[in-house]
Amino acid sequence: MIEVQGLTKQYGEVRAVDDLTFTVKPGIVTGFLGPNGAGKSTTMRMILGLDTPTAGTATINGERYTSLKNPVTEVGALLDAGARHPNRNAANHLKWIAKSNGLPMSRVDEVLKLVGLSDVARKKSGGFSLGMGQRLGIAAALLGDPGVLILDEPVNGLDPEGIRWVRDLMKALAAEGRTVMVSSHLLSEMALTADHLIVIGRGQLIADTPTYDFIKENSRTSVIVRSEHLPEFATALQNEGIGFHEAVDQEQRPTLEIEDRSTDEIGALAFSTGVSLNELSLRQASLEDAFMEMTGHAVQYHAGEFPGGAHPAPGTPAEAAGGATASVAEPAGQTTTEEK
Structure with a gap:
């Protein structure tokens, strides 16, 4: 179980995460959603001990990540699939992680087969496509057979078969009683994958509810x-x-x-x-409809008119409006420069 209590992160005058409290329970897939700049990446980094909270706590099974004796066997994480040496092949990338954490080398072949990279195990990872890199990152997260998984945009760059595979994998892991927390901007995919949603905006909690209820109540x-x-x-x-x-x-x-x-x-x-x-x-309304309805006030950038005078939907990020002019939302002391 992941427990976040009063979690706050201040960067100078900017509060990226503001008194955030939620619990990620085992046995279900929990989606972690929010507009760009909402504080999702900062929150996940604090859970994993990569950033120090200004206030509050984040624990995994009652302990801080930095206090875990062998964290790779308890928590598997994918925050940046590109965090690998480009001249090291896929098998060796996993082998040094296994060796440094006391894991059997046989586990490397097992996870490579699981993610579909056995045929390219000896290929340098620097030549991998975006989707192959994602698969290797997922393999690294699964290497220690952990009971808790924290995945940031795990289907980024994957083809439809790969997306479906990740969806089925997360559901299967949750069905085994593991804790699965996944962040994604692909709302249609989250609607198919996540049983429960934690939604934040400008560092604050917006919703902590089952996916079905979130859609029903907000659209x-x-x-x-x-x-x-x-x-x-x-x-x-x-x-x-x-x-x-x-x-x-x-x-x-x-x-x-x-x-x-x-x-x-x-x-x-x-x-x-x-x-x-x-x-x-x-x-029936979609998760995207509900998400836009609920988080429109927390979007960091709002688009102008489309060519021809059409208006984007409320809450639509500037990136979605091709050729539109973006303007910074009214300052509220909550914005951050992080990507997500």
């Missing part, structure tokens, strides 16, 4: 109705005091969009009024 769902008798059904909705708005689907067919209602309720109304429906579907 809306809507019922889509298509019928040859839309005017009649619109009248029935008005008579029941149910709000709606007109829309069109991808084939430009007229529809009605009804927010915050269930398909059961709308279907029952159509039946009772004798209106036949060609479509009755539920449009």
Whole structure:
């Protein structure tokens, strides 16, 4: 278990992490999310003893990382997949880690096979692609067969097969009772992977909740109705005091969009009024929708208009708006220059 209590990190006048408290429990995959500059990397570095907190504590199984007698067998971490000597091959990179930590050399071959790098074990890591480097970093994290894993952007650079493999791996490790904490900007992937979410913004805790609840509580769902008798059904909705708005689907067919209602309720109304429906579907919000709704105020950079005058969605980072002009958000003493 990872326990963070009142964790704070001050860099001069900038508070990168501000009184952060949360627990990462075993047996589930916990997603660690936040906009750029939220303090995620700083928090993970403090958990791993790489940065000293200004205040508060971060412990793993009740101990500080620096107090663990053989940390590689208790905690596996991937913060920077590029932290390796480019002239050292994949097998030797893992062998020196194993040797220095008293691990059997047989474990090197096991993890290379697990991550799919057995065929390039003798190849210099400096020639690896981004995805291969990620796999080698994951292999290093797994080398000591730890009970706790802390992974920062583990699917960065991986192809679809590799992304699915990492997802299945994290779920399998959690199912064994391990503690899995993973940070990622790929929200669609986190929606498929994470059972629980810890969301921070400008160094402060925003949410600590199951993924399903986070999406449900911070975004809306809507019922889509298509019928040859839309005017009649619109009248029935008005008579029941149910709000709606007109829309069109991808084939430009007229529809009605009804927010915050269930398909059961709308279907029952159509039946009772004798209106036949060609479509009755539920449009569910995504994790991205919920994330943008919840963290828009904590985004460090906000984009201007797109070419042609279109506006990006609220909370969209400047990097996503090609050619848009970015401006620094209002100062709140919480920004940091870290990448994530």
